[in-house]
Every structure is written in structure tokens, then in C-alpha cells.
Amino acid sequence: MKNDELLKLAKEAREKAYAPYSNFKVGAALETKSGKIYTGANVENSSFGLSMCAERIAIFKAVVDGETNFEKMVVVADTKDVVSPCGACRQVMSEFGNFEVILANMSGKIKKTDVNALLPGAFDLRRDVD
Numbered sequence: 765m766k767n768d769e770l771l772k773l774a775k776e777a778r779e780k781a782y783a784p785y786s787n788f789k790v791g792a793a794l795e796t797k798s799g800k801i802y803t804g805a806n807v808e809n810s811s812f813g814l815s816m817c818a819e820r821i822a823i824f825k826a827v828v829d830g831e832t833n834f835e836k837m838v839v840v841a842d843t844k845d846v847v848s849p850c851g852a853c854r855q856v857m858s859e860f861g862n863f864e865v866i867l868a869n870m871s872g873k874i875k876k877t878d879v880n881a882l883l884p885g886a887f888d889l890r891r892d893v894d
Contacts, residue, residue: 770838777803790841792818797833802826819853836864846875858886
């Protein structure tokens with residue numbers, strides 16, 4: 765799928781965010797290598813530790829559907845610069861390999877990167893433990 769189409773889906777997902785505490789809405793669109801698309805939006809909770817980011821929601825939806833090979837992900841928020849995934853999202857992303865990540869804001873700013881660049885030296889139980 766073209767990047768602008770994925771960005772559109774991420775923006776649409778962002779509108780579904782549940783963010784009554786921060787009012788900081790994030791949307792994500794994840795494309796699998798098989799061509800399926802999964803979207804996510806952040807969901808907050810009054811017990812902040814129970815909140816979930818858009819990126820992880822999209823990934824978890826894909827995994828529950830049997831998809832674990834990812835092509836690329838777009839993440840968008842209404843920020844001055846492009847939005848960047850939190851550390852927890854970066855670690856979850858790294859579990860599924862080095863795929864393209866497109867960071868964006870609502871004003872049209874875009875930065876292309878990948879999982880390895882976002883989290884160099886990521887912990888990997890399959891690699892790091894004998």
C-alpha cells in the first residue's frame with residue numbers, strides 16, 4: 765500500500781482515540797507482508813499504567829489475527845514535529861523484526877526510519893540468552 769494511503773488510515777484511526785486525560789490522540793496503521801492492514805489508536809485509563817498506545821494496539825490486533833511479519837507502520841499525532849513511539853512500543857516493534865516506520869504529524873511532516881534505528885541494541889530473548 766502507498767504511504768499516503770497508510771497515513772490516511774492512521775489519521776482516521778487517530779480520530780477514534782480515547783484520550784480524555786491527555787487529549788493527546790495518536791493513530792497507527794500497520795501493513796503486514798501479506799498486505800493486510802491493522803489500525804490502532806491510543807486508549808487511556810484513569811490508572812495511567814493501564815493505558816495502551818496506538819502502535820501496540822495495531823500490532824496486537826495483527827498478532828491475534830495470526831500476522832507477525834510486518835512491512836511498515838505509520839504513526840501520526842498532532843505534534844509540532846513528527847511523533848515518535850515510546851520505549852515500550854519500540855521494544856514491542858522490535859519483537860517482530862526490522863520493518864519500516866514512518867513517523868508523521870497532522871501538518872504533513874514525515875520522517876522515514878526503521879525499527880533498528882528507533883531501538884538500537886534492542887533486547888531479544890532469542891538472541892541475548894543462551
